[in-house]
Amino acid sequence: MTDTTSDTPANPPADRARASELSTVGRFLKATELDTRMLGMVGALLIIWIGLHVISSLRLGVNPLDFDSRTFLTPRNLWNLSVQTSAVAIMASGMVLVIVMRNIDLSVGSAEGLIGMVMGFAQVHFLVRMVGLELGNPWIWVLALLIGLALGLLIGAFQGFVIAYLEVPAFIVTLGGLLVWRGAAWWVTSGQTVAPLDATFQLMGGGPAGSIGARWSWIVGAVACVAVVFALFNGRVQRKRFRFPLRPIWAETLLGAVTCAVIMGAVWLANSYPWPVGIVNRYAAAKNLTVPEGGLFIAHGIAIPVLMAIAVGLVMTFITKRTRFGRYVFAIGGNPEAANLAGINTRWITMKVFMIMGVLATIAAAISSARQNSSTNALGTLDELLVIAAAVIGGTSLAGGSGTVLGAMLGALLMQSLQSGMVLLGVDSPLQSIVVGAVLVVAVWLDTIYRKRV
Numbered sequence: 001m002t003d004t005t006s007d008t009p010a011n012p013p014a015d016r017a018r019a020s021e022l023s024t025v026g027r028f029l030k031a032t033e034l035d036t037r038m039l040g041m042v043g044a045l046l047i048i049w050i051g052l053h054v055i056s057s058l059r060l061g062v063n064p065l066d067f068d069s070r071t072f073l074t075p076r077n078l079w080n081l082s083v084q085t086s087a088v089a090i091m092a093s094g095m096v097l098v099i100v101m102r103n104i105d106l107s108v109g110s111a112e113g114l115i116g117m118v119m120g121f122a123q124v125h126f127l128v129r130m131v132g133l134e135l136g137n138p139w140i141w142v143l144a145l146l147i148g149l150a151l152g153l154l155i156g157a158f159q160g161f162v163i164a165y166l167e168v169p170a171f172i173v174t175l176g177g178l179l180v181w182r183g184a185a186w187w188v189t190s191g192q193t194v195a196p197l198d199a200t201f202q203l204m205g206g207g208p209a210g211s212i213g214a215r216w217s218w219i220v221g222a223v224a225c226v227a228v229v230f231a232l233f234n235g236r237v238q239r240k241r242f243r244f245p246l247r248p249i250w251a252e253t254l255l256g257a258v259t260c261a262v263i264m265g266a267v268w269l270a271n272s273y274p275w276p277v278g279i280v281n282r283y284a285a286a287k288n289l290t291v292p293e294g295g296l297f298i299a300h301g302i303a304i305p306v307l308m309a310i311a312v313g314l315v316m317t318f319i320t321k322r323t324r325f326g327r328y329v330f331a332i333g334g335n336p337e338a339a340n341l342a343g344i345n346t347r348w349i350t351m352k353v354f355m356i357m358g359v360l361a362t363i364a365a366a367i368s369s370a371r372q373n374s375s376t377n378a379l380g381t382l383d384e385l386l387v388i389a390a391a392v393i394g395g396t397s398l399a400g401g402s403g404t405v406l407g408a409m410l411g412a413l414l415m416q417s418l419q420s421g422m423v424l425l426g427v428d429s430p431l432q433s434i435v436v437g438a439v440l441v442v443a444v445w446l447d448t449i450y451r452k453r454v
Helices: 013-032 036-060 075-100 108-130 139-164 170-189 199-205 213-241 249-271 277-287 304-322 324-334 336-341 346-372 383-393 405-424 429-453
Strands: none
Touching (some): 075 249, 075 324, 075 346, 075 383, 108 139, 108 383, 139 199, 139 346, 199 346, 304 324, 304 346, 324 346, 336 346, 383 405
């Protein structure tokens, strides 16, 4: 008999190299503890940005590396994109809690419209004509915002009570709210637009006056980097204290360096967008400044609504990860029956979640109406779909029990990037809706596949 034993190695060199490469990537992800789904979302966002930039450049007949002012990846467009994303991102951070608890809120857009209309009416009519405050009084915007917050809290409490204590499904309650609050917004002023809004209130909408300028932007960026370093150091100390596994020093250093680089890069980008020429000339004339031949460069800096969105994101992240209430929310979403048997007051937690959603709708309404310098009946129309889509695309499971605030805010940025890019390319509105709907379905499908493999 002949020897049929082959001398070919069981694992060819190419297979061994591929296995070594995969193990290297796995070791890197394990050492840095990075969320692969979050990395995938960031990668998808970068691909969308680059694709929209290349397409817009080719459409204009310019070199994509020239970064023409009319293409996608320019300081002006990205600055406007950040402002446009703020309101949806704020509401998406609250929608995470709603969906994690296996509920849904279809009324956030209509609630945003009603609250925005009430705040506008309070500034233009109620506080000035009925209460007697003079135009420009510094208390006007404060009182209007407090009225809006009270109304948002009341709307959230009412819907949460009906859902939690009367046991009406959240889909039905919030679907009714979508219709009721939109109709109530029209009823406040009989369909009339309310404008102009208080000058200080307008600062929450961004623009040259609603930004903090170059100097304060760099200061904010530096403080944020210090906070990142402190958070990494404190996290390491706490892990040692409770004898949890520690990340390697190189992984901690890499995470801090990359995060700080992203922060300072964002600040540089915000400071690269100058004020429009007309506003600069009026500002120079008012300040008796001499405008040089090449023009006067005054940077926008970080917009106030973006700072508001970041602040809300940090607070909501702290609530979800560092408080008993946040742990209860995820416990209820993971297994409502077990949470109830464990002694968690599931009804009160549900009601509080919808109250938080109402407060966040108020903040979003303030940003949206301030940005338009008016309160209109169209305010917040279809925002509920964008908010839900942002949360789902950001990794929040419709089955409940899992989701992150950061993921939802990145999802809002992704959705707004698609819309902004399609507007820049001149895509018709119906096709924009088709794309957004398709992206949402694909996101849920990918989430389903991911959960089957886990």
